[in-house]
Amino acid sequence: VPMGVLICMKYLMFIFNMLVFAGGTCLAGVGVWVAVDPSGFQDIVAARAVLSAGAWLLLAVGIALALLGFLGCCGALRRSRPLLLL
Numbered sequence: 001v002p003m004g005v006l007i008c009m010k011y012l013m014f015i016f017n018m019l020v021f022a023g024g025t026c027l028a029g030v031g032v033w034v035a036v037d038p039s040g041f042q043d044i045v046a047a048r049a050v051l052s053a054g055a056w057l058l059l060a061v062g063i064a065l066a067l068l069g070f071l072g073c074c075g076a077l078r079r080s081r082p083l084l085l086l
Contacts, residue, residue, distance in 0.1 A: 010076055013084075017072030024065025031059030 034041055034055035041051055075083025 010079065013076040014073055017069045017076055019069075021066055021069025021073060024062045024067070024069055026062070027058050028062025028066060031055050031057075031062055035059065 032055075034051065038051050038055070071083050071086055074080070075086070
C-alpha cells in the first residue's frame, strides 16, 4: 500500500474520531444542562421521571462517546492498534 494512502487514512480516522468526540461532548453537555435546569424542559416532557432518566442517559452516552472518540484520536495519531480496537 502506498505511503500516501496510509497517511490519508490516518487523518481520515482522526477526523472521524474527532467528530465522535465532539458529538459525545455535546450530548454530555445537553445531559448536564437538562439535569441541572429541568424547568425549561418540563413543557416538552410531562413526566418528571422520564426527564430525569433521559438526562442521565444522555450524560452517560455522551461521556462514553467522548471517551471513545478521544481514544480513537490518540490511536489514529500514534498508529496504535490496541487503542483503535478499544
